[in-house]
Amino acid sequence: DAGVIQSPRHEVTEMGQEVTLRCKPISGHDYLFWYRQTMMRGLELLIYFNNNVPIDDSGMPEDRFSAKMPNASFSTLKIQPSEPRDSAVYFCASRKAGRAAEKLFFGSGTQLSVL
Amino acid sequence: AQSVTQPDIHITVSEGASLELRCNYSYGATPYLFWYVQSPGQGLQLLLKYFSGDTLVQGIKGFEAEFKRSQSSFNLRKPSVHWSDAAEYFCAVSGGGADGLTFGKGTHLIIQP
Numbered sequence: 585d586a587g588v589i590q591s592p593r594h595e596v597t598e599m600g601q602e603v604t605l606r607c608k609p610i611s612g613h614d615y616l617f618w619y620r621q622t623m624m625r626g627l628e629l630l631i632y633f634n635n636n637v638p639i640d641d642s643g644m645p646e647d648r649f650s651a652k653m654p655n656a657s658f659s660t661l662k663i664q665p666s667e668p669r670d671s672a673v674y675f676c677a678s679r680k681a682g683r684a685a686e687k688l689f690f691g692s693g694t695q696l697s698v699l
Numbered sequence: 700a701q702s703v704t705q706p707d708i709h710i711t712v713s714e715g716a717s718l719e720l721r722c723n724y725s726y727g728a729t730p731y732l733f734w735y736v737q738s739p740g741q742g743l744q745l746l747l748k749y750f751s752g753d754t755l756v757q758g759i760k761g762f763e764a765e766f767k768r769s770q771s772s773f774n775l776r777k778p779s780v781h782w783s784d785a786a787e788y789f790c791a792v793s794g795g796g797a798d799g800l801t802f803g804k805g806t807h808l809i810i811q812p
Binding site for chain 1: 740742745789799803804
C-alpha cells in the first residue's frame with residue numbers, strides 16, 4: 585500500500601487566495617483526520633471523518649477553513665481566504681475502525697506558506 | 700479535557716548513550732498512550748503504544764516506555780542511541796473513544812557524535 589498520500593507537498597500563496605489541500609487515505613481505513621502543526625501550538629486536530637461523515641470539527645480555527653470527504657478515497661481541506669497566520673504543515677492521517685488506539689498512519693504533510 | 704506535556708523542547712545526547720524523554724499526561728480515566736517519531740520532512744510514525752496490562756511496553760527501533768499511573772507519566776527510553784535516532788518525538792494520549800489523539804508539543808532529539 586502506498587500509505588496516506590497528500591498533495592501538494594509544498595504550497596506558497598499570497599494572502600487572500602484560496603488554498604486547497606488534498607488527501608488520499610489508506611484503502612480500507614474508516615477514519616480520516618486533519619492535523620495542523622506549528623512551532624507555537626504543536627500538532628492540533630482540526631477535524632475528523634468516520635465513513636466520510638464529519639464527526640468533530642471543533643478544532644477548525646475559523647469559518648475560513650472547511651473540509652470535505654466526498655468519498656472513501658479522497659478528502660480536501662480548503663482555506664478561503666488564506667492569511668499569513670495559516671502558514672503551517674498540514675497533515676492528513678487515517679486509521680481503521682475500532683478503538684481510537686488503533687494505529688494512526690500519517691501522510692508526509694503539506695507545507696503551506698501564506699505571504 | 701485531556702492534555703500532554705513534554706517538558707523538554709530539546710535534548711542532546713551523545714551517540715551510544717542512554718536516552719529518556721519525558722511525557723506527562725492529564726486524563727480522567729485510564730488513557731491510551733503513544734509515542735510517535737517524526738523525521739525531517741516526514742509524517743509521524745508510531746514507535747509504541749500502551750493500552751493496558753504490562754506497564755513496560757516495547758516498541759520499534761529498540762525503544763521502550765513505562766506507564767506510571769501514580770506519576771501520570773509515560774517516559775520513552777532507549778539504552779543506546781544511534782545517530783539515526785535524531786528526530787522529533789511526540790507523546791500522545793487518547794481516551795479510547797473514536798476521537799483523534801492529543802499530542803504533546805514534541806521533543807527535538809539531537810545526537811552528538
